[in-house]
Amino acid sequence: DQPSRRAAGKAAMAKCQSMGGQDCKITLVYENQCAVIAEPVANLGSFRPMHSRGPTVDVASSIALRECASTNQGHACKVIYSNCTRPVLVH
Numbered sequence: 098d099q100p101s102r103r104a105a106g107k108a109a110m111a112k113c114q115s116m117g118g119q120d121c122k123i124t125l126v127y128e129n130q131c132a133v134i135a136e137p138v139a140n141l142g143s144f145r146p147m148h149s150r151g152p153t154v155d156v157a158s159s160i161a162l163r164e165c166a167s168t169n170q171g172h173a174c175k176v177i178y179s180n181c182t183r184p185v186l187v188h
Contacts, residue, residue: 131181
């Protein structure tokens with residue numbers, strides 16, 4: 098919900114750091130679409146969360162969950178974050 102890519106990046110980094118993030122970095126940028134982050138349901142100790150974007154949360158979730166399971170040795174995954182940008186009318 099930021100007016101520019103730069104503002105969104107600054108807000109994301111500040112939020113990550115405020116939540117204790119030590120190695121924060123931007124890995125997904127999305128505009129006029131939805132984004133999802135998925136991670137394994139079971140505590141695997143070492144795992145790779147996956148992210149995806151798409152026209153809807155359902156589409157992005159389907160992609161992220163499939164890639165998460167594939168990347169994490171077939172373990173079931175869950176969506177831990179989803180968001181859609183608000184469409185902006187440009188005159």
